[in-house]
Amino acid sequence: MARTLLLYAGVYGxxxxxxxxxxxxxxxxxxEVELVPAAQGADPAGYDAVLIGAAIRNGKHNPAVLEFIERHKAELDAKPSGFFSINLVARKPHKNTPETNPYTKAFVAKSPWQPKLLGVFGGDLDYQRYSAFDRNVIRFIMWLTKGPTDPQTKAEYTNWDEVERFAQRFADLAAA
Structure with a gap:
């Protein structure tokens, strides 16, 4: 089976x-999987497959992800590879696929690398753990998108069955 680099970039865990x-x-x-934060960096040369996951913060994926992709594009293109995005827009049924999620579509359009597998998952919303600035920005965005704005809200929008299906698809891709 494949030795896989699973690189991730998130904010709140x-x-x-x-x-x-x-x-x-x-x-x-x-x-065999090595889980590495994007900020720590890794060299994909020693792996058979690469999977990258990134959350949205203030409307963007972490710049370290695109820097990694630009630095290692040739290796990513030569291996089984995938990308998944975590964002609150994916809480909506009509925005929870790579084809319909605006953040995933924007990532693919901007990225010089075209992953062989794409996924998108709803994140979690916990106003109490955010800084005052983030809490207000997210509440405003939620108000615009008709989401929960109560500052006591704590909700998880991740479809864990879809996470599992995505992981199985990636396992098949990496093994091929």
Missing amino acids: HTRKISERIKATLESRGH
Whole structure:
């Protein structure tokens, strides 16, 4: 089975939580997985497959992800590879696929690398853990998009069954 680099970039821990679930699924299918924060960086040369996950913050994926992609594009193109985005827009049923999610579509349009597999998952919303600035920005965005604005809201929008299906698809891609 494949030796896989699972690189992730998040802010409040939910991207890591999703990445850990994907790692566990891949390992249960016989893959060896190294989970690495994007800020720490890694060299994909020693891996058979690469999967990158990134959360949205203030409307953008972490710049470290695109820097990694630009630096290692040739290696990413030569291996089984995938990308998944975590964002609150994906809480909506009509925005929870790579084809319909505006952040995933924007990422693919901007990225010089075209992943062989794409995924998108709803994130979690916990106003109490955000800084005052982030809390107000997110509440405003939620107001615009008709989401929850109560500052006591704590809700998880991740479809864990879809995370599992995505991980299994990636396991098959990496093994091929």
